[in-house]
Each structure stands twice: as C-alpha cells, then as structure tokens.
Amino acid sequence: MNDIIESVKNLSIGFNSQKGKQISILRNVSTNIKKGETVGIVGESGSGKSTLALAMMGYIKQGLFPLKGECLFKSEDLLKMSSRQLEKIRGRKIAMIPQNAGQALTPNLKIGYQIDEALKLHTDLNKTERDKKISELLNKVRLPSPETMAFRYPHELSGGQQQRVAVAMALAGKPDLLLLDEPTTGLDVTTQAHVLELLRFIAKDTGTSMIYVSHDLGAIAQVSDRIVVMYAGEIVLEGPARKILKEPIHPYTYGLLKSIPKLSLAGLPASMPGSQPQPGSINEGCSFYDRCNLATDNCKKNSPDLEHIKELDTNVRCFNYKELINQNNNLQTSITKKSNNSEANEVLKLKDVSISYAKQKFFDQLLNKISDQNPTVKDINIDIKKGETIALVGESGSGKSTILKSIAGLLKTKDGQIKFENDRILSSDLKMRNPNDLRAIQLIFQNPDESLNPNHTVEQILSQPLKLYFNLSGEELKKNIIDLLKKVRLGEFYMSRYPRQLSGGEKQRVAVARAFAAKPDIILCDEVTSALDVSVQAAVLNLLQQLKEDLGTTYVFVSHDLAVVRAISDRVAVLYQGRLCEIGPSQNVYKFPSHPYTEVLLGAVLEPDPDIKPKLVAEDIVEEKPPEKGCSFQGRCPRKIGDICNSEVPPWQIGENGNAIRCHINIEELASLQQ
Amino acid sequence: MLLLILKRIGLGLITLFIVSLITFVGVEVLPGDACTTYLEREAYGAALDACIKRLGLDVPAYERYLDWASNVVRGDFGYSLSGEMPINEVLGPRVKNSLVLASVSILIGIPLAIVLGIITALWRDKLPDIMISTITIFSMTIPEFISATLLILIVAIWLGWLPGIVIIPSDATFYELLSNIILPVVAISMIMTAHMARMVRSSVIQVMASDYVQMAILKGVPYWKMVFRHVLPNALLPAINVVALTIAWLLGGVVVTEVVFNYPGLGRLVIESISNRDLPVVQALAIILASIYVGINLIADLMTLMLNPRLKSLQIRK
Numbered sequence: 001m002n003d004i005i006e007s008v009k010n011l012s013i014g015f016n017s018q019k020g021k022q023i024s025i026l027r028n029v030s031t032n033i034k035k036g037e038t039v040g041i042v043g044e045s046g047s048g049k050s051t052l053a054l055a056m057m058g059y060i061k062q063g064l065f066p067l068k069g070e071c072l073f074k075s076e077d078l079l080k081m082s083s084r085q086l087e088k089i090r091g092r093k094i095a096m097i098p099q100n101a102g103q104a105l106t107p108n109l110k111i112g113y114q115i116d117e118a119l120k121l122h123t124d125l126n127k128t129e130r131d132k133k134i135s136e137l138l139n140k141v142r143l144p145s146p147e148t149m150a151f152r153y154p155h156e157l158s159g160g161q162q163q164r165v166a167v168a169m170a171l172a173g174k175p176d177l178l179l180l181d182e183p184t185t186g187l188d189v190t191t192q193a194h195v196l197e198l199l200r201f202i203a204k205d206t207g208t209s210m211i212y213v214s215h216d217l218g219a220i221a222q223v224s225d226r227i228v229v230m231y232a233g234e235i236v237l238e239g240p241a242r243k244i245l246k247e248p249i250h251p252y253t254y255g256l257l258k259s260i261p262k263l264s265l266a267g268l269p270a271s272m273p274g275s276q277p278q279p280g281s282i283n284e285g286c287s288f289y290d291r292c293n294l295a296t297d298n299c300k301k302n303s304p305d306l307e308h309i310k311e312l313d314t315n316v317r318c319f320n321y322k323e324l325i326n327q328n329n330n331l332q333t334s335i336t337k338k339s340n341n342s343e344a345n346e347v348l349k350l351k352d353v354s355i356s357y358a359k360q361k362f363f364d365q366l367l368n369k370i371s372d373q374n375p376t377v378k379d380i381n382i383d384i385k386k387g388e389t390i391a392l393v394g395e396s397g398s399g400k401s402t403i404l405k406s407i408a409g410l411l412k413t414k415d416g417q418i419k420f421e422n423d424r425i426l427s428s429d430l431k432m433r434n435p436n437d438l439r440a441i442q443l444i445f446q447n448p449d450e451s452l453n454p455n456h457t458v459e460q461i462l463s464q465p466l467k468l469y470f471n472l473s474g475e476e477l478k479k480n481i482i483d484l485l486k487k488v489r490l491g492e493f494y495m496s497r498y499p500r501q502l503s504g505g506e507k508q509r510v511a512v513a514r515a516f517a518a519k520p521d522i523i524l525c526d527e528v529t530s531a532l533d534v535s536v537q538a539a540v541l542n543l544l545q546q547l548k549e550d551l552g553t554t555y556v557f558v559s560h561d562l563a564v565v566r567a568i569s570d571r572v573a574v575l576y577q578g579r580l581c582e583i584g585p586s587q588n589v590y591k592f593p594s595h596p597y598t599e600v601l602l603g604a605v606l607e608p609d610p611d612i613k614p615k616l617v618a619e620d621i622v623e624e625k626p627p628e629k630g631c632s633f634q635g636r637c638p639r640k641i642g643d644i645c646n647s648e649v650p651p652w653q654i655g656e657n658g659n660a661i662r663c664h665i666n667i668e669e670l671a672s673l674q675q
Numbered sequence: 676m677l678l679l680i681l682k683r684i685g686l687g688l689i690t691l692f693i694v695s696l697i698t699f700v701g702v703e704v705l706p707g708d709a710c711t712t713y714l715e716r717e718a719y720g721a722a723l724d725a726c727i728k729r730l731g732l733d734v735p736a737y738e739r740y741l742d743w744a745s746n747v748v749r750g751d752f753g754y755s756l757s758g759e760m761p762i763n764e765v766l767g768p769r770v771k772n773s774l775v776l777a778s779v780s781i782l783i784g785i786p787l788a789i790v791l792g793i794i795t796a797l798w799r800d801k802l803p804d805i806m807i808s809t810i811t812i813f814s815m816t817i818p819e820f821i822s823a824t825l826l827i828l829i830v831a832i833w834l835g836w837l838p839g840i841v842i843i844p845s846d847a848t849f850y851e852l853l854s855n856i857i858l859p860v861v862a863i864s865m866i867m868t869a870h871m872a873r874m875v876r877s878s879v880i881q882v883m884a885s886d887y888v889q890m891a892i893l894k895g896v897p898y899w900k901m902v903f904r905h906v907l908p909n910a911l912l913p914a915i916n917v918v919a920l921t922i923a924w925l926l927g928g929v930v931v932t933e934v935v936f937n938y939p940g941l942g943r944l945v946i947e948s949i950s951n952r953d954l955p956v957v958q959a960l961a962i963i964l965a966s967i968y969v970g971i972n973l974i975a976d977l978m979t980l981m982l983n984p985r986l987k988s989l990q991i992r993k
Binding site for chain 1: 884887891892894895898904983984
C-alpha cells in the first residue's frame with residue numbers, strides 16, 4: 001500500500017442548479033495513483049475528467065463543491081486543507097502542466113521570473129543557485145539558448161516553447177506527482193509529438209508519477225501505463241493501457257476506439273449514435289444506456305457497479321461486458337466509401353494563385369494592387385473535379401484556410417485566377433460575383449458556436465439561404481427546412497430550438513444543413529470536425545460522405561488531422577508555408593515515396609496504439625515567414641541536400657502512383673530513402 | 676518606437692488643425708460678427724465701419740484665419756471682446772484654477788477608485804462588494820447638479836461647516852483656493868470614482884477568472900502575492916485609457932459643477948463666453964480643450980505601449 005501516492009475515494013463533485021437541485025458532475029469516483037506510474041484519464045468533453053484532475057490538487061472550480069468523498073495525498077485529505085496548507089503542496093508535491101500554456105503564463109512577467117517564483121516558493125536556493133537552476137530547467141525541457149530565454153515574455157515564444165516553459169515551471173519544485181491537463185491539445189502535430197516525447201523522457205528520468213488528462217486516445221496511448229476511461233462523470237473502464245486500447249471490454253470505449261480515424265485504414269470510421277447525457281439528466285440505469293448496442297432492460301433500470309475482473313486486471317462498469325471479450329479484432333475496420341469517377345469534369349480551377357496579407361502601401365492602394373515579393377500563399381495550382389473531395393493539409397500557418405477564404409471570395413488574391421465551371425474567371429472581390437456563383441460555393445466553419453447566430457432559431461438560420469437564393473416563403477419554405485433537417489438526421493422539432501439548446505454535434509449538423517440549403521456545387525469545409533468530440537466527429541464525417549454520395553457535391557476539405565483527411569478525401573494536397581509540397585490521390589500520398597514534409601507529418605501522427613510510436617524526423621521549429629528563395633521546406637527538411645534547396649524552387653516530379661512531389665531529390669531516390 | 680511617438684504626435688497636430696478650422700468656420704458662418712455683437716444696437720454706419728476696421732474684419736476670411744492661427748501657434752490668442760483685455764490674461768488664472776480642482780480630484784479620486792474596485796472584485800458578491808457597489812451605483816446615477824446642490828444644502832447650509840459657493844477672485848492663491856474647493860472636489864469625485872471603480876472591478880474579475888491566475892494558484896503562489904504580481908498589473912492596464920479620459924474631462928472644466936459652486940474655472944468660462952458671444956474667447960477655449968484631450972490621450976496611449984510587454988515588443992520588431 002505504501003507505493004500509492006494519491007488516492008481518490010468515492011468522490012462526487014457537483015453544483016446547485018437554479019431549481020435548488022444538487023447536480024453532480026463527478027459521481028462516486030475512486031482510483032489510486034502509484035509511485036512512478038503514468039495514468040491516462042480519457043473522456044470526451046463534459047465527462048468530468050478535468051474536474052477530477054483539478055480535485056486531485058485540492059482545487060475545485062468556482063461554482064462547484066465536493067458532495068462527498070475524499071482526495072488523499074499521502075493519506076491527507078486535500079479537500080479539507082486550508083489554503084495555507086495547500087500552498088505548501090501545490091507546486092512542491094503536486095504540480096500542474098496546463099492545457100494552454102499560452103494563456104496559463106502570466107503575460108506581464110518574464111519566463112525567468114515565473115520559474116524563479118516557483119523556485120523561491122518551493123526550494124531554499126539562494127539567488128545565484130536559482131539562476132543556475134533556471135538555466136538547467138530550460139535546458140532540460142530542450143529550449144534553445146536558455147540564458148536569453150529567461151528574459152523573454154510568454155508571447156514571444158511559439159506554442160510549443162510555451163508548453164515547454166510550463167513543463168520547466170512544474171519541474172521547478174521537484175514534485176512527486178505531475179498533473180497534465182490536455183498538455184498537447186492545440187499544438188501542431190509535429191510539436192505535439194515532440195512535447196509528448198519530452199514528457200515521456202521526464203517521467204523516466206525523474207521517476208515522477210503523472211496523471212495525463214486528455215480527450216485524445218492517441219496521445220494517451222503514447223504515455224500511459226494505465227488508463228481510466230470516464231463517461232458522464234463516472235469511471236466506466238480502468239486497466240493497463242495495452243488492454244484498454246487493444247481489448248476494450250466496455251461498449252463505450254469500444255465504440256470510441258472504432259470512431260477514431262486511423263492512418264492505416266482507408267474509409268470512414270464507424271460512428272456511435274447519440275451524445276453524452278447532460279449532468280443531472282440520468283436518474284436511474286446505466287448512463288450509457290441510450291447509445292449502447294448491448295443494452296438490455298436491466299441496463300435501463302439498474303446502474304452497473306464498477307466490477308473488478310481479476311484475470312484481465314481491469315475494472316469495468318457494464319452488465320454485459322462478457323460479450324465484448326474476444327470480439328476485439330474488428331476494432332480495425334472501417335466503412336468503405338464510394339469513390340468518385342475520375343472522368344468527371346473540372347468544376348473549380350486554381351491557377352497560379354498567390355495571396356498576400358501585407359498591408360497595401362499608399363501608392364499601391366491608389367493603383368489597387370499589392371506589391372509583396374514574398375506572399376503568404378504562392379503559386380497554387382489545383383484542379384478540382386466535380387464530385388470529388390479534395391483535402392488541403394498542413395500545420396498552422398500553412399495557408400490552407402487562407403486559400404479556402406479566397407475561393408469563397410472573402411480574401412482578395414494577389415495574383416492568379418480562380419476559375420469556376422467552364423473556365424469562367426471568378427472575381428476575387430466578393431461584391432463583383434453574381435448571386436448564382438455566391439450560391440454555388442458555400443462555406444462550413446470550424447466552430448459552430450461562432451458561426452450560428454445565438455439569437456436565431458434553427459428555423460430562422462435555415463430559412464435565410466432559402467429566402468435569399470430561392471425566394472421561398474410560407475408552407476414551401478417550411479417544407480424545405482424540414483427536408484434539410486431530415487437530410488442531416490435531425491427531427492422536425494429542432495426548428496424552434498436555439499443553438500445553445502443543441503449539442504456540439506447537432507450544431508455542426510445545422511451548419512451543414514445551412515450550407516446545403518443553397519444547393520451548392522462546392523462546399524468549403526474549414527476544419528469542420530476539429531471542435532467536435534471523436535465519437536461525434538465520426539458521425540459528422542459519415543453524414544458529409546452520405547450527402548455527397550446522394551447529391552454529388554464537391555468538397556474542399558481543410559484539416560490539420562491527417563487521419564481524418566485519410567478517411568474522407570479522394571485527393572490530398574499537402575501545404576507548407578503557403579506553398580504546395582505534394583498533391584495526389586489520398587491512398588498514394590499516404591504511401592511512399594512522399595515529400596519530406598509529408599513524411600514528417602505522417603511520422604508525427606499519434607495512433608491510439610501503444611505499439612506504434614511516432615517517428616520524429618524534423619525539429620519542431622516555427623517559421624514565421626516563408627523563405628524568400630528556394631524550397632519552402634528548406635528550414636526544417638531532414639533530407640536537405642545542399643545549396644540548391646536554398647536557392648532554387650524545386651521542380652514537380654510525378655511518381656508512378658500519380659502523386660506529384662515538389663522536391664530536388666529524384667523521386668525514385670526518395671522512395672528508397674524512405675523504405 | 677520613436678517613429679511611433681512622432682506619428683502619434685503628428686496625428687494629434689492634424690486633429691488640432693481640423694478643430695481650429697471647424698471652430699473658425701463655425702464662428703464665421705454664424706450670423707453677425709464680433710462687431711455686431713459688441714456694438715449691439717449701435718452696429719450701423721460709421722461706428723460699425725470703424726469697428727470692422729479696428730478688428731481687421733475687412734480682410735478675407737482665409738487671411739484672418741492664417742493670421743489668427745499663426746498668432747495662436749506663438750501662444751497669442753488675441754483680445755477678448757467683453758473685457759477688451761488679452762485673452763491670455765483672461766485664461767491664465769482660469770487654467771490654473773481648473774488645474775487645481777482637477778489635480779486635487781485626481782489625487783483623491785483615482786487611488787480611491789482603484790482600491791474600491793479591487794476590494795469589490797476580490798470580495799465579489801460578499802458584504803464589502805454589495806455595500807460598496809450599492810454606494811457607487813447610487814452616486815453614479817444621481818446627476819451632478821443634484822448631488823452638488825444637496826451637498827451645499829447639507830454641509831454648507833444646515834451644518835454650516837464650509838462655504839457653499841466659492842467667492843474668491845479668479846486670481847486667488849493656491850491656499851485661498853484649497854479651503855474653498857472641498858465641496859466641488861467631493862461632488863466631482865463621487866461620480867468619477869464610481870465610474871472608475873466599476874471599471875476596475877470588472878477588469879479585475881475578468882483577470883481573476885483567467886487561466887494564468889488559476890495556474891498561479893496551482894503553482895502554490897500565496898493569495899496576496901498572486902493578486903499583486905499576477906492580477907493587478909494585467910487588470911489595471913486597460914484602466915489607463917479610462918483614467919486618461921477622466922483627467923481630460925476634469926481639465927476641460929467640469930461645467931455643471933463649476934456653475935453650481937460658482938467656481939472660476941475653465942468650464943464656467945466656456946458658459947460665460949458663449950452667453951456673452953465673446954467669439955475670440957470661444958475659439959481660444961476650443962483649441963485649448965482640444966489640445967488637452969489630444970495630449971492626455973497621447974500620453975495614455977504611450978503609457979499603455981510602454982507597460983504592455985506584448986505591444987512593446989510588437990513595435991520594436993516592426
């Protein structure tokens with residue numbers, strides 16, 4: 001028993017609703033953290049995982065309070081401690097690495113000061129020793145030039161660097177337990193893989209216990225020894241990482257794993273029906289009852305207890321888990337999608353498109369032109385066929401959303417043309433486009449919370465495009481709205497709802513319905529699934545595919561998630577710093593040979609499988625501007641061959657698989673290098 | 676950085692130029708001119724001609740503007756009509772009086788507002804917040820002419836502690852002024868402090884809810900240290916611009932309060948010169964008030980730039 005660092009016993013945390021009812025967010029949670037162990041807590045948004053993690057530091061968010069149970073750290077209850085006592089434990093015994101380091105570092109204090117503050121509070125080192133220690137810590141988290149780094153402000157660092165500073169700050173007090181709350185969410189794929197690598201190294205090096213909270217099973221799989229799966233405020237499954245990820249015996253975990261798109265699989269992931277219940281809405285029975293395909297009448301009336309299964313070393317909260325044992329080989333399946341016919345005509349052509357964010361100089365304004373030798377997006381040539389799904393992939397700053405905006409007419413192009421239907425040039429100025437062209441190209445945004453007017457009902461939201469483009473009114477308008485809702489699998493009663501009364505997935509469905517209301521030819525999807533939970537993401541992807549097969553719509557799909565892109569797209573274009581690196585049919589882009597940048601991106605993808613480790617081939621430096629000459633990827637390329645990369649723009653080479661790669665290395669040589 | 680300061684100063688000067696044009700044109704367009712106002716019923720025949728000649732009104736308007744503007748740049752506002760004395764002599768003591776009133780109000784009001792704002796934010800929805808917030812909202816909603824009159828009624832008339840109105844010559848010394856300005860200062864501070872305290876309160880509450888404050892707590896930073904190092908510097912930054920506007924408003928003359936207390940400041944001079952149709956003084960006041968606003972806002976912008984590391988390095992990088 002001595003090796004247990006922290007144990008949570010029957011913890012319930014909740015709030016008082018406006019009607020005076022007690023509503024719990026965490027229900028009867030018990031778990032133990034052992035010395036030197038890394039525990040992953042996984043769950044979708046609203047599952048209570050962050051509340052649990054914060055409670056393990058004795059911190060309860062405003063408005064919430066503990067209903068019962070305790071959090072024992074070395075057999076002392078953190079929830080009963082005074083703030084004086086907690087100050088002695090936080091940062092010294094238990095330290096936190098926050099989700100978004102950019103916002104968790106105080107903006108007016110230098111990095112060095114913030115680390116020094118932790119050292120002053122939790123060690124008895126003197127000033128010179130502390131200064132030395134700060135350099136040491138910054139070095140340990142592999143930040144460049146630690147001496148000058150200490151004098152920088154948080155905003156002067158990139159996202160990955162900020163996260164490293166947060167790690168250094170947490171290590172300052174030499175804690176026994178590190179709490180990580182989604183530490184890599186919001187970082188680019190390559191940065192994320194590097195930070196995870198660092199965390200794994202630190203866990204091994206210092207023997208610190210870690211609690212890793214995330215919605216991302218891919219990240220959890222890379223670091224955890226043990227995994228706790230949360231659903232609706234309860235632990236539903238708990239056990240060794242490998243067991244949970246490879247042979248999940250709870251239907252929720254099983255469904256969750258199946259709904260994650262995987263790099264190795266073409267086709268769409270299977271989706272789970274429904275969404276997580278709201279806190280307080282479950283009175284009796286199993287909280288997963290509504291979405292479970294193993295559910296029986298017993299599940300509706302009685303809620304299962306967390307049952308320990310000795311032979312699997314696992315705790316599970318399900319009456320029917322036995323049905324899932326030995327069923328798990330079909331985790332690696334996906335729904336095949338119909339491919340478009342490649343004979344179709346081109347519907348949209350981007351020809352030599354360049355886009356600049358540079359401010360117009362005074363004289364250029366007069367002449368209505370932009371003079372920028374090094375524009376954000378340059379020389380984009382893509383022909384899009386009718387009915388295909390083409391994906392634009394790249395990290396943040398790759399220009400993928402910029403291109404989308406200029407297709408939509410929201411951003412003016414600097415050079416080049418956007419041609420629509422029979423090579424007719426679309427004006428780059430939105431006001432100059434004719435109404436029919438505006439109707440034909442629709443946009444779905446990343447975050448439905450921001451793209452749907454909170455003061456409009458679903459009926460009002462959907463009626464706007466119908467009135468604007470088709471002049472519908474009265475009964476006909478209503479019939480069309482109901483049809484649209486049916487298309488996105490929402491019932492008629494949703495018409496009177498406001499966006500705030502819908503779940504994230506339902507909101508995105510309304511946004512999809514709004515785009516389809518215009519009967520568009522092309523739909524531009526800007527990271528449409530990145531704000532959604534995995535199980536909901538799978539459902540939205542399936543919906544988009546279904547609509548496309550029924551209506552023959554063309555999608556331009558922007559995403560940073562290579563696995564999602566693999567699942568939905570027919571063709572992929574990989575972008576770095578606003579320049580195309582590679583373009584080709586998606587099954588070929590994911591095969592070798594590929595552009596060195598595609599190789600880096602693919603290597604950094606985290607799969608929900610502890611046996612597949614990411615391959616880190618390039619540094620995760622952030623470049624602020626594309627290079628003036630030569631190859632756009634010269635700064636980070638692991639396969640750079642020499643001066644030619646810095647001075648000359650590489651030529652296009654077309655491989656036998658049909659993917660085009662822009663690289664100075666001969667394509668066959670590239671293939672043999674990457675084997 | 677230097678370039679930016681120069682740019683801002685340049686913009687300020689352009690603003691002042693436009694203001695001077697507008698006031699000059701405004702005065703020009705009004706029916707009648709300085710002479711008809713001055714001579715009133717005698718404004719005809721030889722007397723009018725003589726007056727026009729004397730004041731130089733017979734030259735074209737743009738020449739007069741250039742003449743006037745070049746004098747203003749040299750610090751000479753010309754002559755007032757009603758007193759027939761140099762405007763500089765009229766303005767001097769008024770500016771001084773307004774400065775005294777404003778600086779005393781600022782010295783008392785701003786620190787008080789910040790302290791009250793912080794207290795209400797830190798004890799949000801607890802007794803100190805409820806009490807202070809009620810009082811501030813109360814004093815914010817009462818118009819100043821009512822609160823000023825009530826102050827006179829209670830303190831000066833019923834209790835007889837202080838003089839109700841300021842009966843001092845406009846060129847009184849600082850010490851003579853001081854005992855006389857207590858009531859005006861209280862009346863002004865009531866409104867000003869209330870406004871600013873509310874501002875500071877919401878700003879502090881917003882910062883207290885931020886991720887970095889939660890992080891500081893979870894790092895084990897003691898409460899008051901966290902408040903002073905992590906919360907206040909970030910919360911008070913946006914307050915600088917509000918403080919600047921308040922100072923400009925105070926220096927520009929708190930018209931109503933000055934009139935109620937009969938205080939010889941700039942605000943009352945504005946009213947007086949308008950009702951006397953003393954157009955040269957009105958023009959001079961417009962320029963002076965505009966310069967105060969432009970100047971104070973310039974200082975506030977520069978201070979925000981200096982204190983906010985985010986903006987500072989942004990400028991340097993450019």
